[in-house]
Structure formats: structure tokens, C-alpha cells
Amino acid sequence: MNRKAIAAAFPVTIPVLMGYLAIGVAFGLMLQSIGxxxxxAVLMSLVIYAGSGQYLGVSLLAMGAPLTQVAxxxxxxxxxxxxxxxxxxxKFHGMGARKFYMxxxxxxxxxxxxxxxxxxxxxPARDFYFWVSLLNQSYWxxxxxxxxxxxxxLGFDTTGVDFAMTALFIVIAVDQWHSYPRHLPALLxxxxxxxxxxxxxxxxxxxxxxxxxxLVLTLARPVLDMSPAKxxxxxx
Amino acid sequence: MTPSxxxxxxxxxIAVMALVxxxxxxxxxxxxxxxxxxxxxxxxxxxxxxxxxxxxxxVYCLKxxxxxxxxxxxxxxxxxLAAVVLHLWRHNDLISIFGATILYMVLVQSVFA
Numbered sequence: 001m002n003r004k005a006i007a008a009a010f011p012v013t014i015p016v017l018m019g020y021l022a023i024g025v026a027f028g029l030m031l032q033s034i035g036x037x038x039x040x041a042v043l044m045s046l047v048i049y050a051g052s053g054q055y056l057g058v059s060l061l062a063m064g065a066p067l068t069q070v071a072x073x074x075x076x077x078x079x080x081x082x083x084x085x086x087x088x089x090x091k092f093h094g095m096g097a098r099k100f101y102m103x104x105x106x107x108x109x110x111x112x113x114x115x116x117x118x119x120x121x122x123x124p125a126r127d128f129y130f131w132v133s134l135l136n137q138s139y140w141x142x143x144x145x146x147x148x149x150x151x152x153x154l155g156f157d158t159t160g161v162d163f164a165m166t167a168l169f170i171v172i173a174v175d176q177w178h179s180y181p182r183h184l185p186a187l188l189x190x191x192x193x194x195x196x197x198x199x200x201x202x203x204x205x206x207x208x209x210x211x212x213x214x215l216v217l218t219l220a221r222p223v224l225d226m227s228p229a230k231x232x233x234x235x236x
Numbered sequence: 237m238t239p240s241x242x243x244x245x246x247x248x249x250i251a252v253m254a255l256v257x258x259x260x261x262x263x264x265x266x267x268x269x270x271x272x273x274x275x276x277x278x279x280x281x282x283x284x285x286x287x288x289x290x291x292x293x294x295v296y297c298l299k300x301x302x303x304x305x306x307x308x309x310x311x312x313x314x315x316x317l318a319a320v321v322l323h324l325w326r327h328n329d330l331i332s333i334f335g336a337t338i339l340y341m342v343l344v345q346s347v348f349a
Contacts (some may be wrong), residue, residue: 022330026337033241036246047254056293057253064240067252074253076289078260083282085264086274092265103262160341163315166297167336168317169290171329176287185284189291204298206292213288217281226279 005127006135012117013135016109020136024143025150026164027054033158034062041148045141049105051079052172055165076210085186091129098130105133107140131165181186184222189213307348315340 028041044054055075060070084106091114093104106114121130124148150156173186180186198207217224241245261268268274298316305329319336 017327022334026333040246040250041303044250044253048250048257050253050257051254051331052293057250059241059250060253061246064245065249067248070249070252071256074256075260077293078257079289080282081260082263084277085261086268086279088306089265090270101330103265104258106261107335148303157345159340160311160344161337163312163340164333165335166294166312166316167296167319167340169297170316170336171332173287173290173294174320174323174332176290180282180287183287186287186291189288190295192288193292193295197295197299203312205299206296209292209295210289213292214281214285217284217288218277221277221280224284225276 001129005131006125007129008120009128009135012113013132015159016113016136017139019109020139020144021146022142022146023051023168024140025147026050026161027058028144028147028149029151029158029161030055030058030147030164031061031144033161034058036061036148036150038145038148039204041144042141043083044052044235045144047213049137049140050078051109051140054169055168057164059165068122073206076206080169081110091125095126095130098126102133105137107136109138135175147202181226184220184224185217188216192216307344311340311343311348314343 013108024045026053027045032038033042044057048054048057053074056073064071085103088102088106088111092099097101113132113136114129117128117132119125121134137203176186192212193205193209195204196212199205200208207221241249264274298312301312315336318339319332322335323329323332
């Protein structure tokens with residue numbers, strides 16, 4: 001009954017298939033390198049389902065972070081999702097029980113596809129959106145499982161694989177540098193964190209860094225807030 | 237490597253990550269689904285916070301860098317620059333991430349071992 005919707009959704013998701021398999025494999029490898037085997041990787045990709053969030057999660061598990069820090073860091077790294085939903089309110093309207101899954105599965109890539117892709121003629125839009133989301137998560141879970149199993153079975157030296165997290169954030173930063181009209185937020189983020197690293201040390205740097213960032217950005221709003229003039233300037 | 241957390245503690249951490257991630261995605265629907273307009277300050281922070289947070293996380297990732305020996309900072313610097321250059325050159329996330337990570341692994345495992 002849903003075959004047509006799946007057939008329509010699949011081609012749209014192929015770029016995400018490539019990306020999620022690869023980034024998922026790296027996640028599985030990283031998780032395996034800190035002593036968590038394949039079932040853990042699958043569990044995290046099933047219930048959390050967030051790229052940068054799970055990469056950071058590996059680091060939080062590795063250092064045995066207290067739950068309050070886990071909650072705060074997860075919130076910070078996912079804060080951008082707070083604005084994603086706003087532009088999809090209309091699209092998800094009337095999706096019933098599936099709306100719960102649509103909200104849960106709203107990753108960056110799924111958001112990008114749902115914002116831009118149009119369902120083909122004759123395919124109910126809501127079925128199409130649902131399958132785009134579900135297919136994407138299935139790729140992510142498959143990638144995580146592959147990575148964790150590869151780490152376990154092949155047994156190669158995974159020292160340094162955690163640099164995938166650094167590289168992921170660098171890639172996002174390079175993209176943002178091009179797409180954002182102002183560079184002050186990025187420079188502030190790096191500068192404030194560096195100062196907090198020197199002042200408070202590696203263990204306690206993040207909370208003060210985030211506080212300074214939010215405070216300065218709030219104070220700088222008259223300079224930086226250009227949303228009424230340029231509505232199209234929002235980042236993807 | 238043996239995990240530093242008990243399985244129960246790890247499960248609790250994962251549950252918190254799952255719950256908080258879901259909240260950040262569901263809140264706009266819960267708060268603004270009835271035609272209310274979100275506060276401007278939220279929209280503003282939603283625009284300017286992401287690049288600041290990503291920059292913060294890059295510094296966080298590099299917190300283990302030390303300058304007492306070349307092995308403490310050269311691999312991260314070289315691989316980090318490689319990620320930037322690869323990304324400016326090819327504009328392909330996967331090439332940039334995997335190229336830089338493999339380079340880093342080779343550097344820490346063989347060159348600066």
C-alpha cells in the first residue's frame with residue numbers, strides 16, 4: 001500500500017544514504033573504540049538519532065560526564081533544531097500519530113529534504129514525507145551498525161578515529177562561514193571558548209563558554225539582528 | 237578500552253541524550269502550533285547561535301592539544317588544515333571528513349607514534 005510512496009521517496013534520499021552510511025560508520029567506529037559494542041551503537045542511533053549529537057555523545061560517554069552536563073551539552077549542540085520546526089509546522093499538520101516520529105526524526109539532512117523536496121503527482125504528501133524521514137534513519141542505523149561491527153571484527157587500530165568529530169565540526173564551520181552574512185558569532189564562539197579553556201581548564205570550560213557566548217550575542221543583537229530586512233538570510 | 241561508566245549509567249546518559257534531543261525538535265511544535273509567534277529573541281538566537289556553538293565545539297574537540305612535544309599539536313594542526321583545504325577544494329563533506337580523519341590516524345599511529 002505504501003510501495004508507491006517508498007518508491008517516490010527513495011531517489012530523493014540517495015544523497016543522505018551516502019552521507020549517513022559514511023558518517024554512521026565513523027560513529028560506530030568511534031563508539032567501539034571507547035569500549036561500546038554494536039548493540040550500543042544501534043541503540044543510540046535508534047533512540048537519539050543525531051549526527052553531531054551522537055559524536056559528542058561518544059565524548060561524553062568516554063569521560064563519564066555527569067547527567068546534568070550530558071543534558072546541557074546535548075541541548076546546546078541541538079539548539080538549532082528549535083528553529084527547524086518553525087518552518088515545518090504547516091507541512092506536518094494533520095499527520096496524526098506519525099507527527100510524533102516526524103518531530104523525533106528531524107535531523108539537519110531530513111530537514112533539508114523536507115523543506116525542499118516536493119512529492120510527485122499522485123503520491124500523498126504526508127506518506128512521502130514520512131518515508132523520506134524513515135528511510136533516512138534506517139541509513140543512519142545501518143551505518144552505525146556497520147562501523148561498530150567493522151571495528152569489532154577487523155580489529156584494526158582505531159587510535160585517532162575520534163578526529164572524525166573534529167573534522168565534522170570543521171566542515172560545518174567552513175560551510176557556515178560561506179552561508180552566514182556575519183562572521184562575528186563564529187569568531188566569538190572560538191574566542192570565548194579559548195579564553196574559558198585557559199581560565200577554567202578542559203573539564204569545566206563549556207558552561208562558562210556558553211554563558212559568555214549567549215550573553216554577548218544577546219547584547220550584540222542591535223548590531224547582528226537583521227531578520228526583518230532579510231528574511232531569506234536564515235541558514236539551512 | 238573499558239568503559240568508565242557502568243551499563244546502567246551509560247543507559248541513563250543515552251536516555252538523557254535521547255530525551256533532550258527530542259525536546260529540541262518537538263518544542264516548536266508544542267509551543268507554536270496554535271498560530272502563536274515565537275519570541276524574536278529565540279528566532280535571533282536560532283540564527284546566530286549555531287556558528288558560535290560549532291566554533292565552540294571545534295575548540296572543545298582540540299582541548300587535548302599540548303605544545304610540549306610536536307606529537308601533541310602537529311597531527312591536529314595538519315589534519316585540521318587538511319579538512320579546511322579539502323572542503324574548500326572539493327566541497328564534499330565525506331571527502332573532507334574521511335580524508336582528514338585518515339590523515340590524522342596515520343599521523344598519530346605511525347609518524348608521531
